[in-house]
Amino acid sequence: MKSLYDVSAPAKLNLFLHITGRREDGYHLLQSVFMLIDWCDTLHFDLRADGRISREDLITPLPADDLIVRAAGLLKAASNSPHGVHIAIEKRIPAQAGMGGGSSDAASTLLALNRLWQLDYSVEKLIQIGLQLGADVPFFLGGHNAWVEGIGEKMTPVTLPKGRFLVVKPAQGLDTRLIFSDPLLKRDSKTAIISGFAANAFSFGRNDLQSVAQRLCPGVTQALDWLASCGLDGRMTGSGSAVFAQVLQDIDLSNVPRTFVVRLCNNLAVHPLVGWAASDNMSEQDIGL
DSSP: OOEEEEEEEEEEEEEEEEEEEEEETTEEEEEEEEEEEEEEEEEEEEEETTTTTTESSSSSSTOOOHHHHHHHHHHHHHHSSSOEHHHHHHEEEESHHHHHHHHHHHHHHHHHHHTTTTTTHHHHHHHHHHTOTTTTTTHHHHHEEEETTTTTTTTEEEEEOOOEEEEESSSOOOOOOHTTTTTTOOOOOOOOHHHHHTTTTTTOBEEEEEEEEHHHHHHHHHHHHHHTTTTTOOOEEESSOEEEEEEOOOOOTTOOOOOEEEEEEEBBBBBBTTSOOOSOEEEEEEOOO
């Protein structure tokens, strides 16, 4: 289908994820690097003259009030725009995978409607709206791979080497709340520095959530074992059930278990919609690795 705007919403991988502490309000302090990959949802936007927001699911049914609809509603309320929109979604990124699919959809919705409704909002203004939808939304709005700290709100853009990655999503998903509330979760990792990460970007550190996730979701262990059988060193991404490994040579994917969703992905240097909103922050530096 062809719409007024046809845009991509890419997934992300956490190259590592360390939990360095916990605040008094219960939020966990973390360090991670978020990397964009070319596993994408596609969203189609058409202007509605009646001011209504409508949605059509082209592949996978989504909840009635998902992040896409909520993002559109928040932007309409903030801008008092008289316009509406019809959004059709080709949903490909699996849910509860730790790949940020819902947050990415929300970010692409904000960026597309900023242009469709001619709002001319800055990235920073969209981020303030995006924060109401989830901690990962600002990353996708920022448009760059990033070193992430704090509770996820501190982001420093980084330039990563090109790489290929085999991403595996088992049948089961994972509830983020169950992992972060687990009493056995490691919460005292030492603080890392970017220069330490840069020495070996694709094998640095670990995912502190992985051992808890493996206990809660056998599919995570099964996916890691399958990657190992392919000669690959896998780890979990984010707080979902997907795992990944860097691929340095051709790989035979003829023996993929039928319960897995598997995709060979490339990383992205920037978000496909970078530049769709102007930035107020002209001093932000991109750290090359």
